[in-house]
Amino acid sequence: MSDTDTDRELAELVPLAKDGDRRALQRIIQVVHPRVLRYARARIGGGKSPTAEDVAQEVCLAISTGIGKYVDKGKPFMAFVYGIAFNKVADAHRSMSRDHSNPTADVPDSVNDVDTPEQHALDQDGSNRARVLLDSLSEKAREILILRIYVGLTAEETAAIVSSTPGAVRVAQHRALASLRKTLERQGATD
Structure with missing residues (x-):
């Protein structure tokens, strides 16, 4: 789906979600989540806590709880979403700077033959x-x-x-x- 199609779909779904349509809100989250996750991964990277996945979930939660207060200012809904994502990433960076623990990574469930330790x-x-x-x-x-x-x-x-x-x-x-x-x-x- 192109960005224009996404913007059009979101423009149709947002008013419905604001009026309490749970299916519309669910579809908004389905459309938004992969984009937010990609953005969070670019800004946070992997192996850190909170993870990009945690941040993406926080963004989706903020959208879900705040959709009723959303005001269309003539910009695409994704601009609103990325604004939330920007703030959640900043929160995550602040959280990481305060966390001085040294957690270890989880042990993988299986061995990955594709990536060697060197790779x-x-x-x-x-x-x-x-x-x-x-x-x-x-x-x-x-x-x-x-x-x-x-x-x-x-x-x-x-x-x-x-x-x-x-x-x-x-x-x-x-x-x-x-x-x-x-x-x-x-x-x-x-x-």
Whole structure:
């Protein structure tokens, strides 16, 4: 389903859900959850507590409990959803910064023959390096890259979420990518 189709479907479902239609609310959550989960994974990563799945559930709960108070301001409903997601991710980051415990990962139920320990370590290192690179950007630039590249939103959709214009989003994306490229080139020279 394209983003336009999703926006249209949500525009039809939201008024019904606001009026108490439980099926409409259930469908909204079905449509929204995968997108929110992808966004949370991009912002939080894996192996941390709270997990991206926890954050996605918190967002869905907030939508469920707050749908009655939602006011259409002319933006797509997903802009409202990503606004909630942004705040829940920020809450998760605050929670992680306060948690000084050192939990261990759960033991897997079965052995995964596909990923060797070496491959897992390389994958984890790549994720950590990407996160460090993204952390070198401003909050808004990081948010724009995540929404545009990882989540796959258009410049118009991203602009609605970050309260900007599509042109400014494209410029910020270009500058952020150029900054990351320069950082990688500097690191390549020192590695």
